[in-house]
Amino acid sequence: MQQSPAAQPIVEIRKLSFGYDRSRPVLRDINLQIPRGSVVGIMGQSGCGKTTLLRVIMGALRPSAGEAHVLGHTTNSLDGDGLYAMRRKMGMLFQFGALFTDLSVYENVAFPLREHAALPDELLNDLVMMKLQAVGLRGAAHLAPTELSGGMARRVALARSIALDPQLILYDEPFTGLDPISFGVIVRLIRELNDSLGATSVIVTHDVQEALRVVDYVYFMAAGRVIAQGRPDEIRRSDEPFVRQFVNGSSEGPVPFHYPAPGYDADLELAAPEPQASH
Amino acid sequence: MRVADVRARLERLGSGVTFHVLRLGFASRFLAHLVVHSGTALRRFRLTTAEIYFAGVLSLIIILVSGMFVGMVLALQGYETLQRFGASESLGVLVALSLVRELGPVVAGLLFASRAGSAITAEIGLMKATEQLSAMEMMAVDPIARVVAPRFWGGVISMPLLAALFSAMGIFGGYVVGVQLIGVDAGAFWSQMQAAVDVRNDILNGVIKSLVFGIAVTWIAVFEGYDAPPTAEGVSRATTRTVVTSSLAILFLDFILTALMFTGGNHQ
Numbered sequence: 001m002q003q004s005p006a007a008q009p010i011v012e013i014r015k016l017s018f019g020y021d022r023s024r025p026v027l028r029d030i031n032l033q034i035p036r037g038s039v040v041g042i043m044g045q046s047g048c049g050k051t052t053l054l055r056v057i058m059g060a061l062r063p064s065a066g067e068a069h070v071l072g073h074t075t076n077s078l079d080g081d082g083l084y085a086m087r088r089k090m091g092m093l094f095q096f097g098a099l100f101t102d103l104s105v106y107e108n109v110a111f112p113l114r115e116h117a118a119l120p121d122e123l124l125n126d127l128v129m130m131k132l133q134a135v136g137l138r139g140a141a142h143l144a145p146t147e148l149s150g151g152m153a154r155r156v157a158l159a160r161s162i163a164l165d166p167q168l169i170l171y172d173e174p175f176t177g178l179d180p181i182s183f184g185v186i187v188r189l190i191r192e193l194n195d196s197l198g199a200t201s202v203i204v205t206h207d208v209q210e211a212l213r214v215v216d217y218v219y220f221m222a223a224g225r226v227i228a229q230g231r232p233d234e235i236r237r238s239d240e241p242f243v244r245q246f247v248n249g250s251s252e253g254p255v256p257f258h259y260p261a262p263g264y265d266a267d268l269e270l271a272a273p274e275p276q277a278s279h
Numbered sequence: 280m281r282v283a284d285v286r287a288r289l290e291r292l293g294s295g296v297t298f299h300v301l302r303l304g305f306a307s308r309f310l311a312h313l314v315v316h317s318g319t320a321l322r323r324f325r326l327t328t329a330e331i332y333f334a335g336v337l338s339l340i341i342i343l344v345s346g347m348f349v350g351m352v353l354a355l356q357g358y359e360t361l362q363r364f365g366a367s368e369s370l371g372v373l374v375a376l377s378l379v380r381e382l383g384p385v386v387a388g389l390l391f392a393s394r395a396g397s398a399i400t401a402e403i404g405l406m407k408a409t410e411q412l413s414a415m416e417m418m419a420v421d422p423i424a425r426v427v428a429p430r431f432w433g434g435v436i437s438m439p440l441l442a443a444l445f446s447a448m449g450i451f452g453g454y455v456v457g458v459q460l461i462g463v464d465a466g467a468f469w470s471q472m473q474a475a476v477d478v479r480n481d482i483l484n485g486v487i488k489s490l491v492f493g494i495a496v497t498w499i500a501v502f503e504g505y506d507a508p509p510t511a512e513g514v515s516r517a518t519t520r521t522v523v524t525s526s527l528a529i530l531f532l533d534f535i536l537t538a539l540m541f542t543g544g545n546h547q
Contacts, residue, residue, distance in 0.1 A: 058417060084419035092417040098410035112418045115425075157414075164418075 009033040009069075010168055010200045011057055016066030018056060026052045028224045030066070039194050039201040041211045044221035045246065045255060050204045053221070054172055057202065058092060059083045071168060088116060091161030091199075095173040097153040099145040105132070105156050106141040112163045131159040134196075135189060151182025155189065162193055168200050169193070175207040187214050208247055212236065220246070222255075306502045313428055313501070316421060320428035330433025334395040334497075338441060341390055346378075346445035349386060350452030353377055357453075358461055370463050371472035374453035375446075379476060379485045380541065383446035385533050388492035390445075391438055392525035396500040399430050400521040403504025404514035412505075427501045434500065438493025439486050446485065484540045491532055496525040 011034035019025040026049045034040045042050045055061045056068055059075040068075045073086045099108050109128045113119060119127070132138040135155040145153060154174065161169060174186055191214050194201045205211045212218070212232040220228040220235070220243050228240045235243060245253025261267070320327050357373040403426065406412050412422040450472075457463045476482065500521045507517035 060413075060416070084421075087417055087419040090417065092414070094410045094414055096410070098414035100406075100411055100414075101409070112420075115418065115420050 008036075010036045010071060011202070012069040013053075013057075014067050014069075016056065016063045016068055018052060018061060018063050025064075026224050027056070027063075030224075030226055032219050032226060032229070034200060034202060036200050037194075037198065038216045039191060039203065039214055041215035041218045042202065042204045042221060043206060043208055043211060043218055043246070045206060048221045049224040050221050051172060054170055054202065054204045058090065058170060059086060088164065089167045091164070091166035091169040093154070093157050093161050093169070093171045093174050095176055096150075097145075097157035099148075099153055099157055099160070101145050103145075104141070105137065105143050105145065105148070108145065108156060109160045109163055111160065116164060127163070131163055132156075134162070134193065135159045136185070149182070151178050151185065154178065154182070154186055158186070158189060158193070162197060162199075165197055166199060168202070169197075171201065171203040171205070173205055173207075174203060175205060175210055183210060190214055208249075212247075305506070306498070309423075309502050309505065310498055313423055313431055316424040317428045317432065319421075319424040320432050326425075326429040327432045327436070330429045331437050334391075334399065334430070334434045335437030335441060338391060338394045338437070339444070341394055342387055342441045342445050343448045345386065345390055346383075346448030347452040349382055349445075350374060350378065350449030350454075351456045353382070353449065354453040354456035354461070358457060358463070367463055368467035369471055369475075370453070370457045371450075371468035372475040374457070375450055375472045375476050376481060378446040378449040378453075379481050381533070381537070383449065384442045384485055384488040384492055385529060387442040387445040387489065388438065388496060388529040389526055391434075391441055391493070392496045392500075392529065393522055395434060395437070396496045396521045396525050397518045399434065399497065399500040400504040400507070400518045401514060403427065403430070403501060404507035404509075404517050407505065407507060408509035408511075408514060423505075427505060431497050431501050434497030435490070435493045438496065439489040442485065442489035442492075480540075484536075487540075488533065488536050491536060492529050495528045495532060499525045499528065 011032070013030050013032045016027060016030040017025060018027040030053065042053060044050050052061065056063055056075070057070055059070070059073075059078060062076060071086055071089050073082065075083075075086070078086065099105075100111065103111065106128055109131050110124060113124055113127060117124075129138055129141070132141055135158055137152060137155055137159065140148065140152060140156070145156070148156065171190065174190065175183055178186060187210055190201060190203065193199070203211055203215060212235065215232060217231055218229060218235050219226050220240075222242050228235065228238055228243045230238070236247060238244060238247070241254045244250075245255055353374050354370060357370050357377075358367055361367045361369055361373065403412075406422075406426065412426065415422045415425060454465075454468065458465045458468050503517040503521045503524075504514075507513045
C-alpha cells in the first residue's frame with residue numbers, strides 16, 4: 001500500500017555515498033529518514049561529514065552512489081531549474097548567518113520576497129515585520145548587519161530563512177559562538193518556528209547537550225557513517241563508545257587525542273639505543 | 280641527475296600551461312553563463328545603475344585628475360618637440376590624437392582596473408568567503424545573475440564614459456598649459472585639432488578600444504572574485520591577480536587593436 005503524502009518522509013536518503021574523489025570517500029552508505037514536522041539532529045565531531053550530508057540534502061553536492069529524495073524531488077537528477085524549484089521550499093541558516101552586508105536588516109529579510117514574489121510594498125512590509133517580530137528584532141529593522149551582535153545576526157538570518165514559509169529548514173551549526181542567552185533564544189526559536197510554521201527542521205551540530213534539548217530524533221555520524229540513531233533519551237543512555245564519549249565530552253574513548261603521526265622519537269631525532277654488546 | 284632535472288622542469292612547465300589553459304576555459308564558460316543570465320541585470324536595470332555608480336561615478340575623481348595631468352604633461356613635452364620644427368601650433372592635434380587614440384582608453388583602463396576592478400574582485404570574493412553567495416543560491420537566486428551580471432554590465436558601460444571624460448580633461452589640461460601658460464594661439468590650437476581629428480577613425484576607434492578594455496577588465500575582475508578561494512589570502516591574491524592580469528590584457532589588446540585600426544593605408 002502506498003503511503004499518503006503526509007506520512008511520507010520529507011527527506012529520505014538511501015545507501016548514499018559521496019566523495020570529492022574516489023580515494024577519499026566522505027559519506028559512506030548513509031540511510032536516513034526525516035519525517036514531516038519533526039526536528040532532527042545530525043551530530044558528530046568536526047570533519048565527520050555532517051555538513052557534507054547537509055549539502056547533499058540541499059542539492060549542492062550530487063551523491064556518488066545511492067539516492068537522496070528531498071521534498072518529493074530526487075536530487076541526483078535535478079537540473080538547475082529543478083534545483084531552484086526545490087530550494088524555494090527550503091530555508092537555510094548558515095553558521096554565521098551569511099547576511100548581505102550591503103543591505104539593512106529589513107532588506108535582508110525582504111530579499112527572498114522581492115526575488116520570488118511580486119508583492120505590493122505594503123504587504124511586503126507587513127511580512128517582513130511579522131518575520132522580524134517572530135525573532136524579536138522588529139526594532140532592529142533599520143540597522144546594518146555590521147551593527148548586530150552574533151546572536152542578533154543569527155536571528156535575522158533565521159527570519160530571512162523563513163521569509164517564504166519553507167517546508168524544510170536546514171541549520172548548519174546554528175549554536176556556534178553564541179553567548180548563553182543567545183544560545184537559549186536560538187534553541188527556543190528553532191522549536192517554536194518549526195511547530196508554528198508546520199515545517200521540518202534538520203540541525204547539523206556538534207553542540208550535543210543543547211541540541212538534545214530541542215530535537216525529536218538524532219543521527220550520530222563518525223568517519224562518514226551513521227553509527228547511532230535514536231530519540232534524545234536513547235542517545236543519552238547509549239552504550240555505543242563513540243556516542244558515550246561525545247555526549248560526555250570525554251577525552252578518553254575511541255576518538256584519539258593524537259592525530260595519526262609517525263614515531264615520536266623520529267620527530268625528535270632521537271637515535272635508537274645501540275644494542276648492548278654481549279659479554 | 281641532469282636528465283631528471285630537465286624532466287622535472289618540463290613537467291612543471293607542462294602543468295603550468297595546462298593550468299592556465301584550463302583556467303581560460305573556465306573563465307570563458309563563466310563569461311558565456313554570465314551573458315546568458317544577464318536578463319535580470321538588464322530587466323531590473325536599477326541593479327546595473329547602482330554598479331555604474333560604484334564602478335563609474337566613484338572612479339571619477341582619479342580619472343579626471345589623472346586626465347588633467349596627463350594632458351598637461353603631453354602639452355609640455357609636445358611643445359618642446361614641435362617648436363624645433365616650427366610646428367608648435369599643431370600642439371592641439373598632438374594632444375587630442377594622443378589622448379583620443381591611445382592614452383585616454385589605455386590610461387583610463389589601467390586606472391579603472393586598479394580602482395574599480397580590484398574593488399569588484401574583493402567584494403565578490405568576500406561575499407563568497409562569508410557564504411553570502413551560497414545563501415543566495417539556497418534562496419534559489421542565481422548569484423551570477425543577481426550579483427555578477429550587474430557588476431559586469433556596470434563596468435562595461437562605465438569604462439567608455441570614463442575614457443571619454445579622461446580624454447576631455449586631458450585636452451583641457453593641454454589647452455591650459457599650451458594656450459594659457461605657454462602662449463600657443465588658441466585659434467590654431469582648436470581649429471587644427473578640429474580639422475585633424477576624425478570622428479570615425481579616431482574618436483570611434485577610441486571608444487571601441489575603451490569598450491573592449493571595459494569588457495576585459497570587468498570580465499577578469501568578476502571571474503577572479505567568483506573563483507577566489509574563500510579565505511583572506513585567497514581574496515587578497517585574487518585582487519592582485521585582477522590588477523596584474525587586467526593591466527597586461529589592456530596593453531596586449533591595445534597593441535592588437537592599434538594594429539587593426541591604425542595601420543590601414545587609407546588613414547593619415
